[in-house]
Amino acid sequence: MQPVITVRHLVKRYAQMTAVDHISFQVAEGTCFGLLGPNGAGKTTTIEMLEGILRPTSGDIHYFGQPLKARAIYQDIGIQFQQTALPDYLTVRETLRLFASFYERSLALDELVALCHLHDVVNRDARRLSGGQRQRLLLALALVNDPRVVFLDEPTTGLDPQARRQFWDLLQQIKARGKTIVLTTHYMDEAETLCDHIAIMDQGQIIAEGAPQALLAEHFSGALVGLNDVVLPDDMRQRYASYLSQGRLYIQTQQVEVLLADLLAARVPLSQLQVQTPTLDDLFIKLTGNPLQEAN
Numbered sequence: 001m002q003p004v005i006t007v008r009h010l011v012k013r014y015a016q017m018t019a020v021d022h023i024s025f026q027v028a029e030g031t032c033f034g035l036l037g038p039n040g041a042g043k044t045t046t047i048e049m050l051e052g053i054l055r056p057t058s059g060d061i062h063y064f065g066q067p068l069k070a071r072a073i074y075q076d077i078g079i080q081f082q083q084t085a086l087p088d089y090l091t092v093r094e095t096l097r098l099f100a101s102f103y104e105r106s107l108a109l110d111e112l113v114a115l116c117h118l119h120d121v122v123n124r125d126a127r128r129l130s131g132g133q134r135q136r137l138l139l140a141l142a143l144v145n146d147p148r149v150v151f152l153d154e155p156t157t158g159l160d161p162q163a164r165r166q167f168w169d170l171l172q173q174i175k176a177r178g179k180t181i182v183l184t185t186h187y188m189d190e191a192e193t194l195c196d197h198i199a200i201m202d203q204g205q206i207i208a209e210g211a212p213q214a215l216l217a218e219h220f221s222g223a224l225v226g227l228n229d230v231v232l233p234d235d236m237r238q239r240y241a242s243y244l245s246q247g248r249l250y251i252q253t254q255q256v257e258v259l260l261a262d263l264l265a266a267r268v269p270l271s272q273l274q275v276q277t278p279t280l281d282d283l284f285i286k287l288t289g290n291p292l293q294e295a296n
């Protein structure tokens with residue numbers, strides 16, 4: 001199947017720095033594609049080039065095999081920005097109506113309200129919404145023209161855990177309608193839950209790309225054991241794959257019991273020992289040496 005979006009050797013330079021540094025990827029139709037990385041990694045710059053808002057320094061972007069021409073895709077895409085100023089003194093319903101009037105095609109208002117769970121607040125002033133309600137309104141605005149591709153820039157930043165989970169459910173429903181979703185996030189659990197394919201960005205480059213589970217399988221085998229402030233004896237260092245991040249040692253093992261027996265035999269202190277199944281957060285630490293949350 002032809003990809004919805006194809007990006008080749010995309011670069012964005014500002015005077016002093018390269019925000020996006022020769023990245024290439026494809027987004028398949030009907031999938032959720034996630035751009036992940038810490039603050040300043042280049043995610044927003046990338047997504048804004050895909051949306052036709054920022055002009056790339058070099059490289060190219062194709063939609064359904066055609067070069068990106070901002071005006072031509074405008075009717076086909078929906079965008080939820082990180083920050084959106086809504087018009088004052090309008091209710092949720094009036095705001096949706098206003099945005100719908102900008103497009104040739106639009107979803108029926110009632111359908112949009114139901115889809116984004118806005119029934120309770122449809123007559124409320126849009127400035128008087130909770131964080132979760134506001135995000136759902138912004139999502140409804142991104143869907144108002146029934147787009148083929150929806151762009152979401154850090155849609156759940158600042159939401160409490162319950163509102164985040166509700167938002168994830170909503171995105172699953174939107175995906176089930178066959179929409180292609182491109183989102184940026186610095187929450188690895190969000191990417192693991194929602195995305196079919198991810199590209200992890202750091203300092204303007206893609207440092208890993210693939211399906212979340214495939215990426216984890218490629219970089220880890222078995223469990224991950226974390227320990228604080230320890231030095232492994234030489235023979236154990238040779239037998240076990242391990243890496244260090246900020247004073248914490250991570251050891252990979254297929255057999256936790258055998259590793260624990262080896263650690264005890266070598267009199268390695270087991271303070272703050274943790275055994276876990278590797279996550280995308282661990283992958284980020286392994287690839288960059290830094291936890292994602294601290295990079296933020």
Ligand SMILES: Nc1ncnc2c1ncn2[C@@H]1O[C@H](COP(=O)(O)OP(=O)(O)OP(=O)(O)O)[C@@H](O)[C@H]1O
Pocket residue numbers: 014015018019037038039040041042043044045046186
């Ligand atoms: N207009 C600009 N002029 C100069 N530098 C910029 C400009 N816009 C972004 N940058 C820089 O480009 C880099 C990438 O920024 P970008 O906003 O794309 O990162 P991000 O991954 O989206 O981060 P965040 O998670 O904080 O939104 C940063 O170092 C940023 O300071």
